[in-house]
Amino acid sequence: MLDYSYEIQAHNDGFTVVCGVDEAGRGPLAGPVFAGAVILPENYTHEILNDSKKLSEKKRDLVYDDIIRDAVCWSVGIATEKEIDEINILNATFLAMKRAVDGLNIKPDLAFIDGNRYPNTGVKEVAIVKGDSKCMSVAAASIIAKVSRDRFMLQMAEKYPQYQFEKHKGYGTKLHYEMIEQYGVSEIHRRTFLKNILGENV
Numbered sequence: 001m002l003d004y005s006y007e008i009q010a011h012n013d014g015f016t017v018v019c020g021v022d023e024a025g026r027g028p029l030a031g032p033v034f035a036g037a038v039i040l041p042e043n044y045t046h047e048i049l050n051d052s053k054k055l056s057e058k059k060r061d062l063v064y065d066d067i068i069r070d071a072v073c074w075s076v077g078i079a080t081e082k083e084i085d086e087i088n089i090l091n092a093t094f095l096a097m098k099r100a101v102d103g104l105n106i107k108p109d110l111a112f113i114d115g116n117r118y119p120n121t122g123v124k125e126v127a128i129v130k131g132d133s134k135c136m137s138v139a140a141a142s143i144i145a146k147v148s149r150d151r152f153m154l155q156m157a158e159k160y161p162q163y164q165f166e167k168h169k170g171y172g173t174k175l176h177y178e179m180i181e182q183y184g185v186s187e188i189h190r191r192t193f194l195k196n197i198l199g200e201n202v
Contacts, residue, residue, distance in 0.1 A: 001047065004044055004045070007136065008043075010126075017108040018112065018137060019037050019111050019112070019137060020135055021112065021113050021138065022113075022138050022139075022141040022145055023035045023097060024036075027172070028172070029171070029189060030165070031081060031149070031156060032079055032080045034096060034145045035076070036074065036100055036141035036143070036144030038073075038075075038140040038141045039074070040070070040072065040137050048062075049063050051130075052147075053142075063140075063143050068144075074140075075100045076144060076148045077095075079093065084193075085192045090117075094120065097113070097119040111126070112125075112131055113126065114130075153165045153169040160186050162182075163186060164179060
């Protein structure tokens with residue numbers, strides 16, 4: 001079970017408002033990349049909150065509801081598939097993270113970022129490798145980002161039923177590649193991720 005130790009240390013170091021930031025959807029062939037930013041109540045506890053990848057879809061949905069109910073504030077930022085193609089996935093991920101932090105109703109003075117890079121969110125940043133399995137705020141952000149993106153892709157499954165996004169959420173599964181071969185690319189596909197199919201002129 002995760003604890004609030006990273007946040008407690010930050011408060012002891014003089015920071016007053018701490019948020020966690022994480023992304024979901026860097027790898028898929030379609031759809032935006034999502035980022036979550038979450039400020040949790042002081043000394044927050046939760047029985048099963050963890051890295052979104054370690055929880056089942058059902059548990060993620062339950063924790064998502066708890067975070068929305070309990071968080072001081074939370075926000076989702078996205079960078080579209082077109083932005084991903086224009087500025088590359090790393091920069092698009094940073095853009096989504098900045099938008100998530102900008103969307104918080106309360107401005108944090110410290111952001112814990114999952115990973116080892118600094119997205120330049122406009123506030124003091126501390127990068128934590130595998131932060132989504134170590135830091136409670138980052139784990140909460142990973143849940144917000146993952147569930148929000150999965151739900152968006154379910155909406156896209158209704159709009160583009162031929163790709164069966166409900167089964168793979170846009171990731172590069174065998175089924176997804178077969179659907180692309182059969183139907184071509186849609187408006188929400190990341191063309192720079194599909195050079196092997198589209199050629200270099202994408």
